[in-house]
Amino acid sequence: MRIHVNDKDYEGDFDPNMPILWVLRDVLGFTGTKYGCGKGLCGACTILVDDQPVRSCSVPVGFAEGKRIHTIEGLENTPYRSLQMAWIKEQVPQCGYCQSGQLMNAVGLLKTNPNPTENEILDAMQGNICRCGTYPRIIKALKTVIENKEA
Amino acid sequence: MKQKSMVSRREFIRNTSIAGGGLIIGLHLLESCVGEVIVNPKFKDPLPLSENVFHQDGATSITDFLQIRSDGSIFVALTKYEMGQGVSTGLSAIIAEELEADWSKINIRYAEPIKDVANITGGSTSILSHWDLMRKAGAFAKSLLMATAAKEWSVYVDQCLAQKSVVQLLGTKKTLGYGQLAEKVVVPENYRELFDKVPLKYRSKFNLIGNRLKSKIIPDIVLGKHPYSIDLKIPGLKYAAIARCPVFMGSLKNYDDSAAINIRGVEKVVPIKGVVIDEATHVRDGIAVIANSTWAAFKGKEALVAEWDLGEKKNINPERFEKECYQLLEKEEGRQILVDEVVHEVTDYDDTISHTYEFPYQHHACMEPLNATAQYHVDSCEIWVGTQSSDKVIGNVEKHFGIPKENVKVHCHPSGGGFGLRYSSAYALEALMVSEAAGGDLVKMCYSREDDIKFDYLNPFELNKHTIQIKEGRIIGWNLKNVMDNWGGLSAWLYYDVPNRSANEIKVKGFTQMGAWRSVMANAEGFSTECFIDEVALALNRDPLEFRLSMLPANKMLTVNHRFKCNLGRLRGALLLAARKANWGVELSSGSGKGIAAYPYMHGNGYGAAVTDVSIKDGTISVDKVTLAIDCGLVVNPDLVIQQMEGGIIWAISAIFYGGTDYKDGSVQRSNFHDNKVLRINEIPEIEVHICENDEPKPWGVGEIAGPVTYASVCNAIYAATGKRIRKLPIDKELKLRENG
Numbered sequence: 075m076r077i078h079v080n081d082k083d084y085e086g087d088f089d090p091n092m093p094i095l096w097v098l099r100d101v102l103g104f105t106g107t108k109y110g111c112g113k114g115l116c117g118a119c120t121i122l123v124d125d126q127p128v129r130s131c132s133v134p135v136g137f138a139e140g141k142r143i144h145t146i147e148g149l150e151n152t153p154y155r156s157l158q159m160a161w162i163k164e165q166v167p168q169c170g171y172c173q174s175g176q177l178m179n180a181v182g183l184l185k186t187n188p189n190p191t192e193n194e195i196l197d198a199m200q201g202n203i204c205r206c207g208t209y210p211r212i213i214k215a216l217k218t219v220i221e222n223k224e225a
Numbered sequence: 226m227k228q229k230s231m232v233s234r235r236e237f238i239r240n241t242s243i244a245g246g247g248l249i250i251g252l253h254l255l256e257s258c259v260g261e262v263i264v265n266p267k268f269k270d271p272l273p274l275s276e277n278v279f280h281q282d283g284a285t286s287i288t289d290f291l292q293i294r295s296d297g298s299i300f301v302a303l304t305k306y307e308m309g310q311g312v313s314t315g316l317s318a319i320i321a322e323e324l325e326a327d328w329s330k331i332n333i334r335y336a337e338p339i340k341d342v343a344n345i346t347g348g349s350t351s352i353l354s355h356w357d358l359m360r361k362a363g364a365f366a367k368s369l370l371m372a373t374a375a376k377e378w379s380v381y382v383d384q385c386l387a388q389k390s391v392v393q394l395l396g397t398k399k400t401l402g403y404g405q406l407a408e409k410v411v412v413p414e415n416y417r418e419l420f421d422k423v424p425l426k427y428r429s430k431f432n433l434i435g436n437r438l439k440s441k442i443i444p445d446i447v448l449g450k451h452p453y454s455i456d457l458k459i460p461g462l463k464y465a466a467i468a469r470c471p472v473f474m475g476s477l478k479n480y481d482d483s484a485a486i487n488i489r490g491v492e493k494v495v496p497i498k499g500v501v502i503d504e505a506t507h508v509r510d511g512i513a514v515i516a517n518s519t520w521a522a523f524k525g526k527e528a529l530v531a532e533w534d535l536g537e538k539k540n541i542n543p544e545r546f547e548k549e550c551y552q553l554l555e556k557e558e559g560r561q562i563l564v565d566e567v568v569h570e571v572t573d574y575d576d577t578i579s580h581t582y583e584f585p586y587q588h589h590a591c592m593e594p595l596n597a598t599a600q601y602h603v604d605s606c607e608i609w610v611g612t613q614s615s616d617k618v619i620g621n622v623e624k625h626f627g628i629p630k631e632n633v634k635v636h637c638h639p640s641g642g643g644f645g646l647r648y649s650s651a652y653a654l655e656a657l658m659v660s661e662a663a664g665g666d667l668v669k670m671c672y673s674r675e676d677d678i679k680f681d682y683l684n685p686f687e688l689n690k691h692t693i694q695i696k697e698g699r700i701i702g703w704n705l706k707n708v709m710d711n712w713g714g715l716s717a718w719l720y721y722d723v724p725n726r727s728a729n730e731i732k733v734k735g736f737t738q739m740g741a742w743r744s745v746m747a748n749a750e751g752f753s754t755e756c757f758i759d760e761v762a763l764a765l766n767r768d769p770l771e772f773r774l775s776m777l778p779a780n781k782m783l784t785v786n787h788r789f790k791c792n793l794g795r796l797r798g799a800l801l802l803a804a805r806k807a808n809w810g811v812e813l814s815s816g817s818g819k820g821i822a823a824y825p826y827m828h829g830n831g832y833g834a835a836v837t838d839v840s841i842k843d844g845t846i847s848v849d850k851v852t853l854a855i856d857c858g859l860v861v862n863p864d865l866v867i868q869q870m871e872g873g874i875i876w877a878i879s880a881i882f883y884g885g886t887d888y889k890d891g892s893v894q895r896s897n898f899h900d901n902k903v904l905r906i907n908e909i910p911e912i913e914v915h916i917c918e919n920d921e922p923k924p925w926g927v928g929e930i931a932g933p934v935t936y937a938s939v940c941n942a943i944y945a946a947t948g949k950r951i952r953k954l955p956i957d958k959e960l961k962l963r964e965n966g
Contacts, residue, residue: 089489096520100464105456106449108641109519110592111674115898118592146449150272158272158447165439165864168872169309170446171453171592171641196907203898205592205642206309207875208868209906 077138080148090136095119097135106146106174117202120175121145127182146174154181160215168206176202273444277333285407288416289339290362297390297404299326302336304355306346306613308643310928311865314440315352316359322433323363327390333441335637344615349829349926356923361420368423373406437864454611454638455596465659465670466522468529469511469680472891473737475536477510484528485514490521495662502621505649507738513659519671539891541736550708554690559729562717564786568727571702574694578761583953584749585885587684587742588901593641596671599656605632611640613647621650645741649682675896682740685710689753712739716746717786718827721776736891744932747826751933755822759941769821770804787827796825798917799834799854806915807836807852816841818945822937829926832856837938839946845958850911855930858921866927870914873931879904881939884955
């Protein structure tokens with residue numbers, strides 16, 4: 075099986091039933107994507123598959139064959155690195171464990187809705203849990219990105 | 226032990242790749258690059274990079290606390306555990322201040338435990354307990370660098386000036402950078418004895434401390450590179466999951482692993498014998514599945530068929546247990562704690578008021594599930610773990626495995642949350658037991674989320690009964706009687722200036738293992754004390770703020786049950802600031818309410834107060850705003866303080882509405898984030914944090930101040946809005962008390 079991660083192809087004898095999360099983490103070594111709940115409840119494992127935010131813990135790798143996977147490791151090389159910049163500017167993360175998922179979910183939001191209202195931000199981000207309580211700063215950082223978008 | 230002998234194709238590829246020297250297993254052979262990475266030219270500014278490391282071989286060590294590389298990069302050895310509270314940034318700023326270092330050159334080194342430095346992190350004490358040590362380490366290293374420069378120039382040290390990582394010869398343009406000097410520095414062997422001899426800076430000369438310096442770990446986090454132990458990658462690594470006995474103190478009778486061993490990727494199945502090592506280190510009986518991926522290990526675990534002897538704890542019924550706890554409050558006197566220096570029995574009083582408050586079990590649910598990696602050799606071992614107590618890990622390994630301390634190598638990783646849970650060393654021991662049972666395999670043992678919830682070390686269930694006697698409108702006696710599940714001890718910080726303060730504690734043994742949970746005993750005590758004082762104020766027709774202030778004289782150091790005296794002036798100051806910022810006393814529309822609370826977190830000698838605004842919308846409680854004031858002494862980094870307050874408030878509101886647990890037949894029934902809910906982004910209030918100005922000469926504790934004042938101010942606000950008094954958590958947003966609190 076061949077999968078496409080951050081603009082590169084990886085070929086291997088993957089168990090097609092293994093969730094994308096574990097192929098990324100344990101087989102390919104992309105550990106930026108986190109295991110949080112294994113049930114699609116917390117969002118820590120969020121990646122993009124064909125530009126859509128997906129909970130990688132709950133989707134078998136077979137589903138991603140022929141599709142484009144994007145993870146936190148590739149974010150720096152996209153225009154959405156502005157989110158990473160804003161996360162630093164607003165000093166969002168504390169322990170940081172959920173933040174790969176928060177960032178990738180935010181990319182997914184901005185890809186479908188480049189100008190979300192505050193309510194739309196809350197709606198889109200409510201699937202991503204943070205135990206440190208960085209939510210106020212996530213909202214602030216997202217607003218910074220939206221307001222300072224390049225025309 | 227059962228073991229598979231067949232080698233799958235993937236296994237074969239892995240082995241080959243290790244033989245080929247690939248560090249990241251399999252990746253190098255499988256990867257085939259098909260396209261160039263496209264960088265949008267508009268976004269080419271580099272993201273800030275950290276050089277945070279575990280080992281920096283290319284640098285010169287100047288004491289155990291610092292390394293400096295020839296390019297001027299500085300690596301600060303982390304003497305406390307980074308779990309998200311920002312301690313790496315805080316401690317680095319303190320050392321950099323005295324070192325006169327260029328802040329941009331500072332990196333973190335996740336160091337091995339340093340000899341004679343207590344490697345325990347908790348109680349909101351990291352910054353205050355290492356304040357002197359970090360300053361001295363920085364100042365001492367600076368003195369060595371300056372002496373080296375003076376020697377180079379053949380001048381006296383006092384002709385030199387150190388600033389921003391550069392030593393200058395005064396009156397000249399001659400300079401030497403720290404990077405140039407480091408290699409030539411000679412560190413005396415007895416340097417720790419010399420730490421006390423170096424002069425430290427005056428507070429007025431600080432140029433890093435007190436500023437909003439940016440976190441040293443966030444650059445790694447946003448790139449997905451922060452080195453959590455769960456992300457460890459080393460050649461030969463295998464993955465393990467353990468099926469544990471569902472009831473505490475139960476045991477394994479028998480198991481069938483025939484289905485598990487046939488799961489693709491599963492390599493071995495081994496039994497684990499449980500052990501109780503200390504009050505927060507209980508390894509349960511279990512069966513470990515070792516596989517070539519975490520997922521295969523999880524699948525293997527699910528396929529095991531185990532027969533357990535569930536033991537005595539399965540008979541503990543939650544309703545009966547709680548009822549018995551309430552009965553004990555009345556039946557037993559308990560161990561007496563005299564809070565006041567002198568306590569007389571109060572017999573002559575006009576009135577007495579007494580209420581009991583219930584604080585439930587609480588789950589941690591740290592975002593990074595518990596995990597540890599270990600390799601066992603007969604007389605030595607290596608462990609990679611995020612722990613609040615590396616000392617305890619090392620000590621317990623020695624105790625249980627008989628491996629001498631000096632042969633226990635611990636790599637201290639940062640973690641995705643800790644909140645007290647990572648005081649336990651059980652998960653590190655479990656990983657080592659799995660490695661031992663598997664014949665010395667290098668194993669990463671990971672809890673599933675379900676394991677992390679079910680086998681959590683819960684915050685203890687507590688009842689706090691406050692009783693006061695009143696004469697002529699004044700409190701003349703105050704007793705706190707407590708029943709607590711078997712962990713820790715009552716804090717008994719009865720911090721209002723009233724006579725005859727005493728406390729009694731009664732310990733009970735509930736269904737499972739207990740542990741530290743952010744703010745520890747201050748949760749139940751803060752919640753109960755501040756709700757109770759509110760009730761007393763209203764019973765006496767006093768304004769809750771004015772009533773509190775009347776018992777908080779500005780110049781009093783009050784004896785409480787702690788080595789620190791409670792500084793009532795600082796508590797008063799926090800209370801006044803919170804009240805002023807939140808417009809306390811302003812008339813509100815019906816259906817809205819304000820609640821107030823103040824609390825000293827004595828372990829850290831930090832003081833907090835909060836005013837919360839709630840309103841009732843469509844019959845549901847809405848926590849609209851929390852205004853919090855904190856007096857944490859000298860402020861090292863105001864942004865870190867604000868972060869901790871924001872996080873603590875959200876943590877506490879989560880516990881107010883979703884806390885507690887559910888258990889049946891001795892086993893936790895909650896399993897994941899659908900039934901152990903936590904606050905989400907669309908449920909948070911507006912938060913405003915104010916830091917009190919003060920002249921304290923040193924920093925005090927921060928991380929655990931927000932919780933106690935949040936519970937009480939929210940519940941007092943609910944009373945103000947609805948007339949319904951909350952004496953038991955968690956609460957339903959529709960104001961019905963939950964069943965299994």
